[in-house]
Amino acid sequence: MLAKRLVVRREGGPWQSDENTCWKLCTQHDLRLVWAIVCGLGSLASSPAHAHRLKSQLQEQSRQVEETETEPAADSEQRSEGSARNPHGARPAGGGLPASRAGNVAPPPSVKRDAAPGPVPDGLPGGARTKTPVEQAQEVEAPRPTEEPTSLETVEILGRETDLLGVTGSASQGVVGQNQFKYRPLLRIGELVEVVPGMLATQHSGSGKANQYFLRGFNLDHGTDFATWVDGVPMNMPTNAHGQGYMDLNSIIPELIDRVEYGKGPYYAELGDFSAAGYSYMHTLHRLPEGFIKFTGGEFNFYRTVAANSTRIGPGDLLYGAAFNFYDGPWVQPMDMNQYNGLIRYTIDEKDWGMSLIGVAYNNNWTATNQIPEQLVKANLIDLYGTLNPTDGGNSNRYSLAANVWSSGDGYRNEANLYTVYYDLDLYSDFTFFLNYPVQGDQILQKEHRMIYGGNASQTWFNKLFGTDMDNTVGIQVRNDQIGGLGLANTQFRDVFSTTSNDNVNQISVGIYL
Structure with missing residues (x-):
């Protein structure tokens, strides 16, 4: 299942770009893997503070991604600049992302988002997610009735109208x-x-x-x-x-x-x-x-x-x-x-x-x-x-x-x-x-x-x-x-x-x- 895309930052290594920084788009499954590694490192570290710092960094990066989603105008400008630098959409050297996606990137605005239905790992946001094609296919509008509303016949109910209080000698009459x-x-x-x-x-x-x-x-x-x-x-x-x-x-x-x-x-x-x-x-x-x-x-x-x-x-x-x-x-x-x-x-x-x-x-x-x-x-x-x-x-x-x-x-x-x-x-x-x-x-x-x-x-x-x-x-x-x-x-x-x-x-x- 596709989840909301988050950005993981890493210093150095084979992903490093000219700015000494590289961004990788991750799915929710990747984040679960990262979180498992973090928990494992925390258990092996001599001090739990190291794992806590890694967890805080992930939460901060998630917050930044959510903030960028609320600024569609800035995102659009960044995509335009990226297209000018790399008009053919080729991936830059070093296996990094296209320049149009450098920095904080939001998913296309045409994709609908809603809250993630299932539980997420501790410390990860449960915000909006992209719906799968199966879920989108299920959102088919029900056909509107073409027939006229059914008209029911009037039902007349008859009851006793005779008031016998004070007239009859007992309730048995x-x-x-x-x-x-x-x-x-x-x-x-x-x-x-x-x-x-x-x-x-x-x-x-x-x-x-x-x-x-x-x-x-x-x-x-x-x-x-x-x-x-x-x-x-x-x-x-x-x-x-x-x-x-x-x-x-x-x-x-x-x-x-x-x-x-x-x-x-x-x-x-x-x-x-x-x-x-x-x-x-x-x-x-x-x-x-x-x-x-x-x-x-x-x-x-x-x-x-x-x-x-x-x-x-x-x-x-x-x-x-x-x-x-x-x-x-x-x-x-x-x-x-x-x-x-x-x-x-x-x-x-x-x-x-x-x-x-x-x-x-x-x-x-x-x-x-x-x-x-x-x-x-x-x-x-x-x-x-x-x-x-x-x-x-x-x-x-x-x-x-x-x-x-x-x-x-x-x-x-x-x-x-x-x-x-x-x-x-x-x-x-x-x-x-x-x-x-x-x-x-x-x-x-x-x-x-x-x-x-x-x-x-x-x-x-x-x-x-x-x-x-x-x-x-x-x-x-x-x-x-x-x-x-x-x-x-x-x-x-x-x-x-x-x-x-x-x-x-x-x-x-x-x-x-x-």
């Missing part, structure tokens, strides 16, 4: 709007309740069966302890063929839900039955900013189409929509789900009063793959996604009409609604295979069909108590479930061969709260 779940990917409609913090919805026995729910880690079965209303119509079923409080949400079109109000805990008097763990109120949209149609396709023959629109009719808005969903699933026995949903709503919303008429239709039939013995899977006698009974599944229907009215004034608000619902369910399951009936098998049928009539009415007064806002509500709830053909039967390939029970139920529920 809240509201989730359409903007927060319209882009949420839903594997099943029942997952709408998962907008409630701590709520989970799972599925078994096919997509037409009500989900199984969990809240804060507690198993709510199919809705036994979690109450849900959609536009004032209760979704839970008392005295259901499959389970108490059976909550089938498959009649909902998620794209048409405006908001979900929720609460957790058993301390809401107006909620009544099935609300020991919590509740959710779902409200459909009054109108759409524009109509839409959406198609979704996926693996395992998944197809779903949703279309909806709204129009202004008289003083109100008419909203209508429909959805169709078909799905086979990953099962060996295809699920062959065929689901149809429809909704129509007419809404008048004035400043101090309003009303709505809502109609909902739902139909679903499917084939289910239920639980299978693990031993048969490990023995490769049945596929992991196989079934022992390819006729499990069922069909379900729900049709409802509802009317809601409300009014508000200075310090009060009144609400009332009436509803009627038709619902039926035929659910085929096989839990024990051939345990009870080795020939026909243990498939069972849980069935029912019912009519529901009911209504709610309430009045709320808004007052102040010692300067604190306070509201008092009094209300009444009435519901009548007329259930026919509520039964349990043993079947083979969905054909009944024996009946366990077949009942008719007329159930009336009345609740008053303050």
Whole structure:
């Protein structure tokens, strides 16, 4: 590696010139050699002063060279004089340097200098040095970009804007709007309740069966302890063929839900039955900013189409929509789900009063793959996604009409609604295979069909108590479930061969709260 050139002076000898002085340009490697000789002489000398004097002379000569580098004008004049004395650049007699380099000579000004990167021997300067050709080649200017700067799209982030401080009774209550779940990917409609913090919805026995729910880690079965209303119509079923409080949400079109109000805990008097763990109120949209149609396709023959629109009719808005969903699933026995949903709503919303008429239709039939013995899977006698009974599944229907009215004034608000619902369910399951009936098998049928009539009415007064806002509500709830053909039967390939029970139920529920 080339280093900064220094000058070493020697008296007499073969380098001597007319001025009895000769200069030799040395590299850093030469200086290291000189320094080693100096140290060796110092160790052999009778007194260390001799080595110290040699070291001082080298340092002084280095300082003089650095001073000459700061005087480029004088150096240039000296080079001109040297050229006049020896125009052909011949070396003078005695092997000395050209006359143009006699005296203190600085390197060409075009050579860049920087600090020496590595350590140097003690007493030698670590000043600027000449860069090697390799280092100079590395100092290639990076090519400038020829393309225009990339322009990023604007990202809009939406968050909750509703301030519920002082409005809700506890931190366990809240509201989730359409903007927060319209882009949420839903594997099943029942997952709408998962907008409630701590709520989970799972599925078994096919997509037409009500989900199984969990809240804060507690198993709510199919809705036994979690109450849900959609536009004032209760979704839970008392005295259901499959389970108490059976909550089938498959009649909902998620794209048409405006908001979900929720609460957790058993301390809401107006909620009544099935609300020991919590509740959710779902409200459909009054109108759409524009109509839409959406198609979704996926693996395992998944197809779903949703279309909806709204129009202004008289003083109100008419909203209508429909959805169709078909799905086979990953099962060996295809699920062959065929689901149809429809909704129509007419809404008048004035400043101090309003009303709505809502109609909902739902139909679903499917084939289910239920639980299978693990031993048969490990023995490769049945596929992991196989079934022992390819006729499990069922069909379900729900049709409802509802009317809601409300009014508000200075310090009060009144609400009332009436509803009627038709619902039926035929659910085929096989839990024990051939345990009870080795020939026909243990498939069972849980069935029912019912009519529901009911209504709610309430009045709320808004007052102040010692300067604190306070509201008092009094209300009444009435519901009548007329259930026919509520039964349990043993079947083979969905054909009944024996009946366990077949009942008719007329159930009336009345609740008053303050």
